[in-house]
Amino acid sequence: MPSTVETPPLLEVSGLTKTYGSFKAVDDLSFTVFPGDVFGFLGQNGAGKSTTIRMLLTLIRPNAGQIRVFGMDLQQHRREVLSRVGAVIEKPDLYGYLTGQENLSLFARMSGKGITKDRIQETLELVGLQKRAGDRVKTYSQGMKQRLGIACALVHDPDLIILDEPTNGLDPQGIADIRNLVLSLSREQGKTFLISSHLLAEVELMANRMIIIDRGKKIVEGSVRELVDPQDRELHLEAEDDGFAVACIEKTRWADQLMRDQLPQVVLRMANAEIPALVDALVAEGVRIQALRPVNRLEAYFLSLTHA
Amino acid sequence: MINLIRLELFKIFRKPRTYIAFGAVAGIIWLIQLGFWADGESYINFGMAALSETFDVQGRVLNGYLLAYIILQTLLVHVPLLIALVSGDMISGEANMGTLRLLASRPVSRTQIILSKFLASFVYTMALLVWMAVWTLFFSLFIFGADDMIIMKSEVVTQISAADAAWRYVAAFGFAALAMVTVSALAFLLSIFAENSIGPIMATMSIIILFTILNSLNLPIYQEIKPYLFTTHMLGWKGFFDVAVNASNEQIPGSVENLPAVMRSAGMLLLHVILFLGASLYVFKRKDILS
Numbered sequence: 001m002p003s004t005v006e007t008p009p010l011l012e013v014s015g016l017t018k019t020y021g022s023f024k025a026v027d028d029l030s031f032t033v034f035p036g037d038v039f040g041f042l043g044q045n046g047a048g049k050s051t052t053i054r055m056l057l058t059l060i061r062p063n064a065g066q067i068r069v070f071g072m073d074l075q076q077h078r079r080e081v082l083s084r085v086g087a088v089i090e091k092p093d094l095y096g097y098l099t100g101q102e103n104l105s106l107f108a109r110m111s112g113k114g115i116t117k118d119r120i121q122e123t124l125e126l127v128g129l130q131k132r133a134g135d136r137v138k139t140y141s142q143g144m145k146q147r148l149g150i151a152c153a154l155v156h157d158p159d160l161i162i163l164d165e166p167t168n169g170l171d172p173q174g175i176a177d178i179r180n181l182v183l184s185l186s187r188e189q190g191k192t193f194l195i196s197s198h199l200l201a202e203v204e205l206m207a208n209r210m211i212i213i214d215r216g217k218k219i220v221e222g223s224v225r226e227l228v229d230p231q232d233r234e235l236h237l238e239a240e241d242d243g244f245a246v247a248c249i250e251k252t253r254w255a256d257q258l259m260r261d262q263l264p265q266v267v268l269r270m271a272n273a274e275i276p277a278l279v280d281a282l283v284a285e286g287v288r289i290q291a292l293r294p295v296n297r298l299e300a301y302f303l304s305l306t307h308a
Numbered sequence: 309m310i311n312l313i314r315l316e317l318f319k320i321f322r323k324p325r326t327y328i329a330f331g332a333v334a335g336i337i338w339l340i341q342l343g344f345w346a347d348g349e350s351y352i353n354f355g356m357a358a359l360s361e362t363f364d365v366q367g368r369v370l371n372g373y374l375l376a377y378i379i380l381q382t383l384l385v386h387v388p389l390l391i392a393l394v395s396g397d398m399i400s401g402e403a404n405m406g407t408l409r410l411l412a413s414r415p416v417s418r419t420q421i422i423l424s425k426f427l428a429s430f431v432y433t434m435a436l437l438v439w440m441a442v443w444t445l446f447f448s449l450f451i452f453g454a455d456d457m458i459i460m461k462s463e464v465v466t467q468i469s470a471a472d473a474a475w476r477y478v479a480a481f482g483f484a485a486l487a488m489v490t491v492s493a494l495a496f497l498l499s500i501f502a503e504n505s506i507g508p509i510m511a512t513m514s515i516i517i518l519f520t521i522l523n524s525l526n527l528p529i530y531q532e533i534k535p536y537l538f539t540t541h542m543l544g545w546k547g548f549f550d551v552a553v554n555a556s557n558e559q560i561p562g563s564v565e566n567l568p569a570v571m572r573s574a575g576m577l578l579l580h581v582i583l584f585l586g587a588s589l590y591v592f593k594r595k596d597i598l599s
Contacts, residue, residue, distance in 0.1 A: 054409070059413055059596070059598075061596060079416075087413055090406075091406055093406025093410070095319065098319075102322075107410065110411070111414065112416070
C-alpha cells in the first residue's frame with residue numbers, strides 16, 4: 001500500500017529548473033514520491049511534464065536543482081539508480097523491424113541484470129502479448145506498442161516505474177487494461193509509479209498522490225483524497241426555479257453552505273452524507289429538483305488552467 | 309561493453325538497409341567482371357597498343373590481379389556512400405525512431421553507447437571490405453587467373469610479379485579499411501546532430517565531394533590545406549603498388565617506393581578517426597535528448 005509521509009522518500013525533486021534560452025520549461029519544481037505511491041503528475045500539454053521526466057531519466061541536464069532517487073543523487077549514482085527504474089517516455093517507440101520478443105530481450109539485456117528467458121516470457125504474459133511476441137513490432141497496433149513499451153519498462157523488475165502519458169492513443173479497453181496493470185503491480189508487488197497525464201479523471205482512478213504543474217511551476221501537491229475530497233465537495237443544484245430553490249435553502253441549516261459568489265448558479269459545499277436530508281427538505285418546500293451534480297473543485301481548477 | 313556491441317551488431321544486421329551495401333558491391337563487381345570477361349581482351353589490347361609497339365608483351369595481361377586493381381579504383385570512390393548509409397544512421401536513426409531516449413535512459417553510460425555503436429559500425433565497415441575483397445580478388449583470380457600485373461600510369465609502366473602482388477592487395481585492403489573507417493567516423497559524428505539519417509548521409513557525401521574537388525584543383529590557395537584533408541590520404545592504398553627500384557633501375561620485390569608517405573597518409577586517417585570519435589563523445593555526452 002502507498003506509504004505515508006513518515007516513510008523516507010523514494011524520489012525527491014528539489015528546485016529543478018530547465019531553461020531553453022529565455023523560456024523556462026521547468027521552474028524551481030519540487031515534489032516528493034514515497035515508496036508504494038502511484039503518483040499522478042498532472043499538467044496541460046506543454047506544462048513541463050515530459051521535460052521533468054526526461055530530467056529524472058538523465059536525458060536532459062537541469063540548469064539547477066537536485067534529484068535524489070532511492071536516497072542517492074541521480075547525477076552521481078546514475079547507473080545504480082537507472083538499473084532500478086523503468087520508463088515509457090511519451091510514445092512507446094521501439095524497433096519496428098524487430099519482433100516484440102526481440103525488442104524486449106534487447107532492452108532486458110541493456111538493464112545490466114541477468115534477465116532469464118522465463119522472465120521475458122512472464123513479462124510478455126503480464127502485458128498480454130505472448131501470442132504476438134514473434135511478430136514484428138511494425139505490425140502492432142498503438143495499444144500493443146504501448147503494452148510492449150510497458151513490458152520493456154517492467155522486464156528488469158524496477159522499483160520505480162515512470163509512465164509518461166501511458167494511455168495516449170488507447171481505446172477505452174486499452175486504458176482500462178493499463179489502469180488495472182498499474183493498480184495490480186502497485187497493490188500486489190508494492191511498485192512505485194510516477195504517471196504523467198493531462199487527464200485528471202484518469203489520474204484520480206489510479207493515483208494516491210498527485211502534483212499539478214503549469215508553465216513549469218508547481219500549482220498544488222498532495223494526496224488525491226485531500227485534493228478530491230468527497231466529504232467536502234461542491235454540488236451544483238438545478239431546479240425548475242433556481243430563485244425559489246435559493247430562497248428555500250436560505251431558510252434551512254445549509255444556508256451558510258450556499259456559495260453566494262456562484263449565484264445565480266446554485267452551488268453548495270457540503271458532505272455527501274448530508275445530501276439526502278437537503279433533498280428531502282427542499283422537496284418538502286415544493287422545490288422541483290431537476291439535477292444535483294457534484295462539482296470537482298480540483299477538476300474545475302485544472303480545467304481553468306487547461307482553458308487558460 | 310561486449311554485450312552492448314553485440315546488441316548493436318544485432319540491430320545493424322537485422323535491418324534490411326544493411327544489405328543494400330552488400331548487394332550493391334557484389335552487383336557492381338559482378339558487372340565489371342562480366343564486362344571484362346565478355347569484352348576485356350579488346351579493351352586491354354586497345355590500352356596496350358602503344359606499349360606493344362615497343363615491347364613484346366607476353367602472358368595474360370588481363371588477369372585477376374589487374375582486374376582487382378581496376379575494380380578497387382572504381383569502387384573505392386563509391387563505397388563511402390554505402391558506409392555512410394549505415395554509420396550516418398547509427399544515432400540519427402535511433403532519434404528518428406524514438407528509441408534513442410530508451411537507450412539513453414538505461415543503466416549504461418553515454419560513452420558506452422557511443423563506443424559500442426562506433427565499434428559496431430566499424431565491424432560493419434570491415435565486413436563490407438572483406439566482402440568486397442572476396443568478390444574483387446578471389447573471384448577475379450578464379451575467373452581470370454593469376455599472372456604478372458601491369459599497371460600503366462601517366463609516365464611509367466609498373467610490372468609486378470604475381471608472387472609479389474598478393475601481399476600488396478592485403479595491405480591495400482587494410483589501408484582502404486582505414487580510409488573507410490574515417491568516412492564511417494565522420495558520418496557517425498554527423499548523425500549525432502540529426503534526427504533522421506538522410507541529413508548525415510548527404511552531409512558526409514557533400515564533405516567528401518567538396519574535399520575531393522579541392523584536392524583536384526591545383527590552385528596555390530588550396531595547396532596549403534590539402535595535406536590536412538582526409539580525402540587527400542584516402543587513395544594512399546595505391547602507394548602499395550609503386551615498387552621501389554635499385555641503382556640499376558630494377559624492381560625490388562616486396563618493396564614500396566615511398567612507404568613513409570603511405571604511412572603518413574595512414575597516420576593522418578587515423579588522426580581523423582580519433583578526432584571524429586572524440587568529437588562524437590564530447591557532443592553526445594552533453595546533448596539533451598529531446599527526440
